[in-house]
Amino acid sequence: MTTRTAKNSARLSALLAAALLAGCASYSGIESQARLRTPDAFGLPAGGAQPSMPVSPAWWKDFGDAQLDRLVGQALDGSPNLKIARARVARASAVLELANAATVPQVEGSLEARRQRYTENGAVPAPLAGSIRDTGTLQLGASWELDFFGRYAQALEAAIGASRAAEAEVEAARVLLASQVTRSYFQLARLQDQLQVARRTLAQREESLGLVRDRVRAGLDTTLELRQSEAGLPEARQQIEALQEQVQLTRNALAALVGRPDLQVEARSLANARPVAVPSAIPADLLGRRPDITAARWRVEAATHDIESAKAQFYPNVNLSAFAGLSSIGLSRLLEAGSLQWGVGPAIHLPIFDAGRLRANLRGKTADLDVAVESYNGTVLDAVHDVADQVASSQSIARQQVQQREAQAAAEGAYEIALQRYKAGLGTFLNVLTAETAVLNQRRLGVDLAGRALDTQVQLMRSLGGGFQPDADTQRLATRTPS
Structure with a gap:
């Protein structure tokens, strides 16, 4: 036997021994139990359906309020929560660079x-x-x-997934903050409109009290009508005070969101806001348009590559x-x-005998994947529920507003008739109070419905992704059929 043949035989024996020894550490029997649910499992249309209504990245500008635009811009520039999310992106980028360094x-x-x-x-x-x-x-x-078995390549892919998830979470935080500012702004406008209704109510009751006093002095009414009229004033003043308290609390909440304790906001009416369009059904491309779903999907991707990297640790390392x-x-x-x-x-x-360290590590990574998959499934389910609720509420509120306007017109007419009959001595003041109560209830309901309509539109913009613009990789990931 030649020297070269002897060397080759020795090398072959070493490789065979390595293969046998590597078999002592096995990952058999460790598998993920969770499965990604398909879009149709959530009731979403199949791929190729018409896309949803476009949502601008600056969707709050669609309401046509310059003051709102300024407040949202200040909040996005100075929010500590948004800065924390951006710091997490920087941290994920550093991990990505570290994983990339291991491959060269x-x-x-x-x-x-x-x-x-x-x-x-x-x-x-x-x-x-x-x-x-x-x-x-x-x-x-x-x-x-x-990296014969892909340990570091898979770790790099996992780091990429974690980095992309962190970037999507920044967008999710941005959308949430913008929606919170906008909702608080419209809540403030609703309270101010309610305050105007309450002040009109007080003025109207003061006018009624003056009328009753004149009629009492003329001997046309009794003290009963006078006391009935006087009882409405303290109630109206109490409602004004309660609304002023809510206005101040809402201003404080808005100032905290914007990050300006000295924030000054001019009074606005809900009537000045420009309504936005509302889709009639849940959009087909919901999975790719919401940053929270995107972040959850990238977490699944990262966890999947983490498992492959953990499996590669069962094989020999060649350095x-x-x-x-x-x-x-x-x-x-x-x-x-x-x-x-x-x-x-x-x-x-x-790896030969490691007291179960590699298997324990793999079981941990597999559990992480199960958590990520179920978190994704839960996020999609919540998103579908959220959008369905906002679409249904928007459509219902629009129908309610039609009926409320008709009811308010009827109540205003009945109040005018009751007041004229009372002045002419053909009716009692109790009829006036009853008619007035109906008018005030309709006015409050009208303001509440207008506020709910805008609030629902804001939540719909958020639930549709808030203008998140997914890239091609994210779109492919969102529409990938689960394995």
Whole structure:
């Protein structure tokens, strides 16, 4: 047998031994139990259906209020929560860079100088034994772990997924903050409109009290009608005070969202807001338009690659290392040709018996995937529910507003008739109070419905993604059929 044949046989034996030893660590029996649900499982139309109504990234400008635009802009610029989300993106980007660095060769240099006394009773022979010498080393080393089984490639893909998820979460935080500011702004407008109704109510009751007093002095009414009229004033004043308290609390909440404790907001009426269009059904492309769903899907993607990376740890690691440099006893000889040293060779590390560490790590990663998948399923389910609620509410409120306007017109007419009959002595003041109560209830209901209509439109913009613009990779990920 030749020397080369003997060497080849030795190498083959080593490889076979490595394969047998690697079989001692196995990930069999560890599988994810959760499954991504398909769009049709959530009642969404199949792919290829007509896309939803477009939502602008600055959707709040569609309401046509410059003051609202300014407030949302200030909130997005100064929100601590949004800055925290951006810091998480920076953290995820750093992890991504670290994972990428593991896939390329590493090179390092070293320079060492030392003054040393050599032992007389060791392995160092004379004349070094017992002497004090200067030693120096100047060396360049390189190493590269060959990623045959994809451990680092999968870790890199997992880091990419986590980074993309963090970016989507920033967009989700942005959409949520803009919707909170807009809802608070319209809530403030609703309360101010209600305050105007309450003030008109007080003025109307004061006018009625003056009329009753005139009739009492003329002997046309009794003290009963006077007391009935006077009883309505404290109630109206109490309602005004309660609304003023709510106005101030809402201003404080809006100031906190914007990040300006000294925030000054001019009074606005709901009537000045421009309504936005409302879709008639849940959009087909919901999965790709909501940043929270996108973030959850990227978390699933990252967890999937984490599992593959954990599985790759069960296989051998092959590392190529090399060094070249100068080393000498006596610094004066360090740069001589005879001081050259070098070395090159592979290193193979095999997982054999690790007390279950690799399997435990894989089980943990598998559990992380199950959590990510079910979190995604839950996020989609909540999103579908959210959009369905906002669409249904928007359509219902529009129908309610038609009926309310008709009811208010009828109540206003009945009040005018009751008041004229009372002035003519053909009716009692109790009829006037009853008619007035109906009018005031309709006015309050009209303001509440207008406020609900705008609030629902804001929530619909948020539930449709708030203008999130997914890229091509995200669109493919959103429409990928679960395996």
